[in-house]
Structure formats: structure tokens, C-alpha cells
Amino acid sequence: MRERRKLTLRARVAVLSALGVALAVVVVSLAGWWLMHGRMYDHLDRQVRAQTAxxxxxxxxxxxxxxxxxxxxxxxxxxxxxxxxxxxxxxxxxxxxxxxxxxxxxxxxxxxxxxxxxxxxxxxxxxxxxxxxxxxxxxxxxxxxxxxxxxxxxxxxxxxxxxxxxxxxxxIEGTLDDLRVLLTWIGLAGAALAGVVGWGVARTGLRPVHRLTGAVETVAETQDLDSSIPVTGRDEIARLATAVNHLLTALAASKAAQQQLVQDAGHELRTPLTSLRTNVELLRYADAQQGSGKVLAPDDRARLLRDLGIQAEELTTLTTELVELAAENTDPEPFGPLDLADVVHGAVIRARARWPQVVFAVSATPASLTGQPGGLSRVVLNLLDNAAKWSPPGGTVRVRLSTTDGQAELTVTDEGPGISEQDRPKVFERFYRATAARSMPGSGLGLAIVAQIVRTHAGSVVVGTASGGGAELRVRLPADHAS
CATH class of the missing domain: 3.30.450 (Beta-Lactamase)
Structure with a gap:
């Protein structure tokens, strides 16, 4: 069955204008006719009473x-x-x-x-x-x-x-009949005139919308997000054009961030992949030389295999963190009520299994809030991994959770060398690694993920110095009033 064609916005405005005027004319005509009817008969009634007297x-x-x-x-x-x-x-x-x-x-x-x-x-x-x-x-x-x-x-x-x-x-009835016919013709003429005027008004009023539509279609065809739509005046169309410009700016920023993420990820992946390829080629070369009597020493072979394992683990960690970072942007986890203390205890159990050489001292009070359980678990675990990585063997990572002034405050401190003043503003940037950290395993994404998830929860994260000289990372999140 053929789909019935819908009226354009211009035609709908014209039709609605005509109907509106027609309705108004009908109401006014009926009111005028009944008023005239009442006036004429009232006059007649007074006249006939006077005649009777x-x-x-x-x-x-x-x-x-x-x-x-x-x-x-x-x-x-x-x-x-x-x-x-x-x-x-x-x-x-x-x-x-x-x-x-x-x-x-x-x-x-x-x-x-x-x-x-x-x-x-x-x-x-x-x-x-x-x-x-x-x-x-x-x-x-x-x-x-x-x-x-x-x-x-x-x-x-x-x-x-x-x-x-x-x-x-x-x-009297003849006069009223003539008036009825006259008002009917006036109503029809008024409706027709309203349709014509409505068409013209719609055409004039919608011209800025057509210009805006054309500009948006041009942006969609050219994919040029850096272009902007001209804004004139201060009416609703100007507000819409301004909103579209803001949308284009946000899309351009998102596209630039995507490109930057791909470039940074490619740069970070290149190093472990190059190292993996070098070590694999060296092992293949050593195997190929066995017939000539040149055999790779067992200690060197064990060292290469150990390096391969470490590089594969770094590559796996980097890939996992990249996936988590992308998933946080494209498929956000739903929010729900939770107790942050339970999240902290669960993350500490996992951290103890991953870092047996470090002691985790936990002090957590209940802190009810609305958040993403998985996201907040990644926040706590990343903070614990970062602290454990910098702590010396046998060192202590202290975790403290409290509620103050309607906020849940999570503090993680370590006994490492701390974070220098010049590095603090950049530790939450993607792939940033301080000079002292470049010789240590890691991708530079852990704290960037922490900052992103905390921003999603309308919270804040800051870096400071612990009382023992190590690093202190403090996360603040809005807590529920019931807590």
C-alpha cells in the first residue's frame, strides 16, 4: 500500500493558520449573530409591550x-x-x-x-x-x-x-438571514485569506530554518566539523544555530580525542611489539644456527623467554586498559546504589593476590552513594596497583575511606619516592609516564582511567605527598544523605 504523503511544515502552518482564523471567524460570527438576534428581539419585545399598553x-x-x-x-x-x-x-x-x-x-x-x-x-x-x-x-x-x-x-x-x-x-428574520449569509461569506473569505497569509508567513519565517538545514547538510556531506554555522539575531533560530555550533565543537573535540587516543595507543604499542619482534627473531636466529654448532647459552635463552613473558604481559595490560577506556566512553555502566566500603574491600582482596610482597592496611567506614560498581572497583584497584608498584618490598599501602560533609573520601598512600611537583599536573593524562617511571612496567593509562571514571561520578581526584614522603592520591565522591 502506497504511503500517504505528509504535508510539509510550511503547508501545515498555512492550513493551521486557515483553520485557526476560520474557527475564530465562526465563533465571532455566531456571537455577533446571536447578539444581533437578541438585540432585535429585545427591541421588538419593548415595542410590542408599549403597543399593548x-x-x-x-x-x-x-x-x-x-x-x-x-x-x-x-x-x-x-x-x-x-x-x-x-x-x-x-x-x-x-x-x-x-x-x-x-x-x-x-x-x-x-x-x-x-x-x-x-x-x-x-x-x-x-x-x-x-x-x-x-x-x-x-x-x-x-x-x-x-x-x-x-x-x-x-x-x-x-x-x-x-x-x-x-x-x-x-x-427581522429576513435581516437575520441576510446577516447569516454575509457572515458565512466573510468567514470563508477570511479563512482563504488566512491560508494565503499563513503560507507567506511560513515561507518567510521558515527561511532561516531552511538555511540552517542546508548548512547542517553541508557539514554532514563534507564531514568538516571545524566549520561553523553563521548566527544572526537573538531569536529561537539563532539559539538553535548556536546549539548546533556547540554540538559541532563537541563532535570535533571528540574526534580529535579519538585520533589522539589512536596515535598515543599506536605509539605505546609500538615499543612492546618491537621488543617482542626483536626477541622472537633472535630466538629464531639462534635455532637456525644450531646446525653450525653455535648454540644460545641457556641463561641467555631463559632471559629472552623471561623478557618475552614480561613484554607479553605489558602488551596484555595495555590492551586491556585501552579496551576499558574505550568501553567507558561508548558503553557506560548503569548507576545504582552501593556501599563504597564493600567496593574497597573487594579491590583490596584482588590487590593482595597480585602484590603479595606489599602490605595493605585498610580503614573503611560505610559510605553509601550512587555509582557504577564496576567503574569504582577499577578506580580503587588502579590506585592500589599504582601504590603497590611504587612501594618497596615489605612496604605498606594505606587505604582509608571516610565520609565528610556529604562526600565520601578515599585516600591511598604508599611508601615510594612520591610524585614530583612538575609531574603532578600530568599524571592523569593518557599515556603520560614520569621520567622515573619509564623504566618500570605500566602503560600510563591507569590514573587516566581513574580520573575519567571519577569525573563521570561528579567527583575529584588530587595528588599529594604522604606523611612518610610517598605519594598520596585522594578521591572525593558525592555520598547519599542517608550515609
């Missing part, structure tokens, strides 16, 4: 009609087209309805005298008969054949019964 002084209906001067003041502009279809037979029998009709009723509500055209009023209603019988009150009602409104009839008490004065309303 004047006619009540007359002795006969004809005298009442002459008293009202109805022939002079209410000219008969009647035409056959004004008559409802259901009243055609009555028109033939009694002629057109006069402007004013007067009827006298007795005290039982029966008609005793009437002027010409009284047949148009129809039979006396029960409310009018009640006025005649009681001699009090009044009645104001519509009258005409077959439920058609031809007259507005007012009934008032008089001596011996009641008087009825009917004023013709067909002229």
Missing part, C-alpha cells in the same frame, strides 16, 4: 389599531417571497399578514373581536388564556401557522378579559 385604552380592536397609527408608522412591505411554504394556503385565504394585529379576549380566553389578519396568530395559547382568566400577569410568545414564527404576540389583562397585540417578525 397603548391599545388597551381602545374600545375595539379597530380603534386600537387606529390609536397605534399602525397604517402610517408600519408600512406594509410584504411580498409573497416572505411567506413560509407551510403558510401558502393561509395566504390565499386571508391575504398577507399585516404589520400589527389586535385581538380582544374574554375572561375565558376566547377571541371576541380582532382586526384583519388575526388568523395568522392561530389559536389562543394556554398561557394567554390564563392571563385573560386571572386578569393579572402577561404573556409574550411567538405565533404563526404550523410552528412558523410570523408574529411576536404580547398578552396583557384588560377589563373583561385580555388584549393581544402581535407585531410581525418576518422582516
Amino acid at each position: 397603548e391599545a388597551a385604552r381602545a374600545a375595539t380592536p379597530e380603534d386600537a389599531l387606529r390609536l397605534l397609527h399602525s397604517v402610517d408608522e408600519l408600512p406594509d412591505n410584504w411580498s409573497d417571497g416572505d411567506v413560509p411554504d407551510d403558510a401558502a394556503q393561509l395566504l390565499v385565504q386571508v391575504g398577507p399578514p399585516p404589520p400589527v394585529v389586535v385581538r380582544f379576549l374574554d375572561n375565558r380566553g376566547d377571541v371576541v373581536a380582532a382586526t384583519a389578519g388575526a388568523a395568522w396568530l392561530g389559536p389562543v395559547g394556554s398561557s394567554a388564556a390564563a392571563v385573560a382568566e386571572s386578569g393579572t400577569g402577561e404573556d409574550l410568545d411567538d405565533a404563526g401557522p404550523d410552528d412558523e414564527t410570523v408574529y411576536r404576540v404580547h398578552t396583557a389583562p384588560r377589563d373583561g378579559g385580555a388584549i393581544q397585540v402581535g407585531s410581525r417578525v418576518i422582516g
Whole structure:
């Protein structure tokens, strides 16, 4: 089945503008029509009441009609087209309805005298008969054949019964019909004009959006993240363009960081791979020379194999840390409630197994917070590995966890040489290794991973000097209020 084509934004704006104006015109027209209807009938009701009061002084209906001067003041502009279809037979029998009709009723509500055209009023209603019988009150009602409104009839008490004065309303209804037609055409014209104006306004208003879209499409095609979109004005479109520029800047920074990571990783991988290749080629060469009697000494062979194991371990560590660093960016671990003390104790158990020659002294109080269990475990373990690596055999790595001012504070100190002042600002950079550390195993990523995960948890990590002269690394994380 063919998918139905959707309207463009410009067309939707034009259609919605037309519908909005049409709705407004309909509401205003209906309100105006009903207001006019009420005003005209209120005026007619006041007029017919005044006529009834004047006619009540007359002795006969004809005298009442002459008293009202109805022939002079209410000219008969009647035409056959004004008559409802259901009243055609009555028109033939009694002629057109006069402007004013007067009827006298007795005290039982029966008609005793009437002027010409009284047949148009129809039979006396029960409310009018009640006025005649009681001699009090009044009645104001519509009258005409077959439920058609031809007259507005007012009934008032008089001596011996009641008087009825009917004023013709067909002229009013004709005026209201003309007004209805006029308002309908005005509404249609207004809706059409609103559609045209809405189309123009949408075209003009969306022109900056089209320019912005074109600029974004150009960036997508060229992959040039360093380009920026021109921003003019201070309206919503300008804010959107500014936001897109900020997005391009962030993407460019992310792309540059990716490229830098690849370059740094390639540089760091090149050293162990070169060493591995050299040692492997040396072993192959030694094996190839066995036929000539040149045999590699067992101590040299054992040293080469030991170096190969160390280099393979360094390569494995570097690869693992690179994978962890990339996974932290692309597939972040979900946050959840945890006790940092449990994470610390678990990491210490693993560190003791990896560094049996170092003593780990732990002092941890419960610290509840919301975080990534795996990420925080890597933070603690990396800090412990770094401290153990620099501690001398038999040295002590002290781990202390406490909560202060709504923050969990983790401090790891060692008994090594410490970190020099010039190296402290750079120890958390990727692949950075101090001069004293270049002869030791490591990739320069451990503390960079620590800094990245701590930033993810809205925390901070700083480097200092322990009381014994070694390095001190302090991590602060926001703790839950319940802790």
C-alpha cells in the first residue's frame, strides 16, 4: 500500500493558520449573530409591550389599531417571497399578514373581536388564556401557522378579559438571514485569506530554518566539523544555530580525542611489539644456527623467554586498559546504589593476590552513594596497583575511606619516592609516564582511567605527598544523605 504523503511544515502552518482564523471567524460570527438576534428581539419585545399598553385604552380592536397609527408608522412591505411554504394556503385565504394585529379576549380566553389578519396568530395559547382568566400577569410568545414564527404576540389583562397585540417578525428574520449569509461569506473569505497569509508567513519565517538545514547538510556531506554555522539575531533560530555550533565543537573535540587516543595507543604499542619482534627473531636466529654448532647459552635463552613473558604481559595490560577506556566512553555502566566500603574491600582482596610482597592496611567506614560498581572497583584497584608498584618490598599501602560533609573520601598512600611537583599536573593524562617511571612496567593509562571514571561520578581526584614522603592520591565522591 502506497504511503500517504505528509504535508510539509510550511503547508501545515498555512492550513493551521486557515483553520485557526476560520474557527475564530465562526465563533465571532455566531456571537455577533446571536447578539444581533437578541438585540432585535429585545427591541421588538419593548415595542410590542408599549403597543399593548397603548391599545388597551381602545374600545375595539379597530380603534386600537387606529390609536397605534399602525397604517402610517408600519408600512406594509410584504411580498409573497416572505411567506413560509407551510403558510401558502393561509395566504390565499386571508391575504398577507399585516404589520400589527389586535385581538380582544374574554375572561375565558376566547377571541371576541380582532382586526384583519388575526388568523395568522392561530389559536389562543394556554398561557394567554390564563392571563385573560386571572386578569393579572402577561404573556409574550411567538405565533404563526404550523410552528412558523410570523408574529411576536404580547398578552396583557384588560377589563373583561385580555388584549393581544402581535407585531410581525418576518422582516427581522429576513435581516437575520441576510446577516447569516454575509457572515458565512466573510468567514470563508477570511479563512482563504488566512491560508494565503499563513503560507507567506511560513515561507518567510521558515527561511532561516531552511538555511540552517542546508548548512547542517553541508557539514554532514563534507564531514568538516571545524566549520561553523553563521548566527544572526537573538531569536529561537539563532539559539538553535548556536546549539548546533556547540554540538559541532563537541563532535570535533571528540574526534580529535579519538585520533589522539589512536596515535598515543599506536605509539605505546609500538615499543612492546618491537621488543617482542626483536626477541622472537633472535630466538629464531639462534635455532637456525644450531646446525653450525653455535648454540644460545641457556641463561641467555631463559632471559629472552623471561623478557618475552614480561613484554607479553605489558602488551596484555595495555590492551586491556585501552579496551576499558574505550568501553567507558561508548558503553557506560548503569548507576545504582552501593556501599563504597564493600567496593574497597573487594579491590583490596584482588590487590593482595597480585602484590603479595606489599602490605595493605585498610580503614573503611560505610559510605553509601550512587555509582557504577564496576567503574569504582577499577578506580580503587588502579590506585592500589599504582601504590603497590611504587612501594618497596615489605612496604605498606594505606587505604582509608571516610565520609565528610556529604562526600565520601578515599585516600591511598604508599611508601615510594612520591610524585614530583612538575609531574603532578600530568599524571592523569593518557599515556603520560614520569621520567622515573619509564623504566618500570605500566602503560600510563591507569590514573587516566581513574580520573575519567571519577569525573563521570561528579567527583575529584588530587595528588599529594604522604606523611612518610610517598605519594598520596585522594578521591572525593558525592555520598547519599542517608550515609
